[in-house]
Amino acid sequence: MALLGGCAPAGNSPAVDPLDGLRQQAGDALAWYDHAFRAAGGAPFVPVGELxxxxxxxxxxxxxxxxxxxxxxxxxxxxxxxxxxxxxxxxxxxxxxxxxxxxxxxxxxxxxxxxxxxxxxxxxxxxxxxxxxxxxxxxxxxxxxxxxxxxxxxxxxxxxxxxxxxxxxxxVVRVAPPPRDADHPHEGLAVESATTTTASSELTVTFTGAPGPASKPCGADYGAEAVESDLAVVVIVIEYRHAKDEACSDIGAQRTASLKLSRPLGERAVLEVTQGLPVELTITG
Missing domain, CATH: 2.40.128 (Lipocalin)
Structure with missing residues (x-):
């Protein structure tokens, strides 16, 4: 999960944004997707899941x-x-x-x-x-x-x-996860689906998160941002936890978060950040 908290900078060292690693991971996923899309000759058929x-x-x-x-x-x-x-x-x-x-x-x-x-x-x-x-x-x-x-x-x-x-x-455009090694594991929360409209720049994503809000023990609130290319957008889910180091159960619940893209999604794919895989899209109007 993406954590917003971080350590105070030592000396004159610049502060490190804890989301920078996820943004780099998202950029890698976009490059990997762009390669797969062009390798298929720009085919518009990008299925999600098993065939x-x-x-x-x-x-x-x-x-x-x-x-x-x-x-x-x-x-x-x-x-x-x-x-x-x-x-x-x-x-x-x-x-x-x-x-x-x-x-x-x-x-x-x-x-x-x-x-x-x-x-x-x-x-x-x-x-x-x-x-x-x-x-x-x-x-x-x-x-x-x-x-x-x-x-x-x-x-x-x-x-x-x-x-x-x-x-x-x-x-068929089939996307494999970008290569990672033991020193650079996949991080972040994986979105499972996305919803938008034809003309809107707003995107709503679903994912599995904490069952309750950040105002309650073991709860969390969520925001999101996107890293975009001409062919796809990668959604990074940002988690605001009730508190650090709480002893919580592994029970999760379906949660949502909304974000604004730089322009309407159009024919671009929505990718989850952990492996760069496309997710199912619903267009409501």
Whole structure:
């Protein structure tokens, strides 16, 4: 958590702003994001979270399938469909914005699904895919929810189906955390989502913080600031605690903070400061 308190400067040494480290971390995250965005050719599709979705619940007898899926132990039991011809689909955002993207085959999407697994499932039986069809799914993005082409797979021995985004990886901006070392760990509070309007420069973010206000023991109040670029903004949450060194429980609560950007967000992504990852955006008007 970002702390505002600090030690008094010694001698004539200049005072150090305790937020400077977080601002530098935010600048690194912006540079990392800009690189990922340009590497994808400026693709506007920046999904948030996982691109694989489970449809339905595992039956009691199939409880081990959960571990198999998490590990990426999924195999095709028959030939899967290739990419449609022409291999182009359309992403549609809730504001009506549309963007054509290249699609991959069901086998290609399956390879992506497997690559996203942990691989750690000693003795797990692989899930068997029995078929696939091209459909759509709604995914959170840095520009709000979008309807995206997806492959939906049927599985042997269960009514559960799997869906995986069918957009070719070349048209997807996927952001990895900037490299850090043991001497420079990730710091700060990670925002989990953001809300704004089309024309407003105000941004409201949600995160997990202290359950109560700073006027109560173990409580805290929160503010926020942003470090901005042309492609993204990184939000730094500033915490004002009731007191230092209190013995408090680990129970957290959803909190919010609002801040003013230098201009409306537009098509820029909102990133959390700890790892520089994009967060889900809601545009309310």
């Amino acid at each position: 694989t979705r489970q449809l339905g619940d595992w039956e009691p007898a199939n409880g081990s399938y959960k571990e198999s899926l998490a590990a990426g132990r999924v195999e095709a039991a028959s030939t899967l469909p290739g990419a449609p011809q022409p291999a182009v689909g359309t992403i549609v955002w809730t504001d009506g914005t549309r963007h054509d993207v290249p699609l991959m085959s069901a086998d290609g999407a399956l390879a992506q699904l497997r690559a996203g697994g942990t691989g750690d499932c000693s003795g797990c039986a692989p899930l068997k895919l029995t078929g696939a069809r091209l459909t759509t799914m709604t995914v959170p993005t840095t520009r709000g929810p979008a309807t995206v082409p997806a492959w939906e797979y049927t599985l042997g021995g269960t009514a559960v189906r799997l869906a995986r985004v069918a957009v070719d990886p070349s048209a």
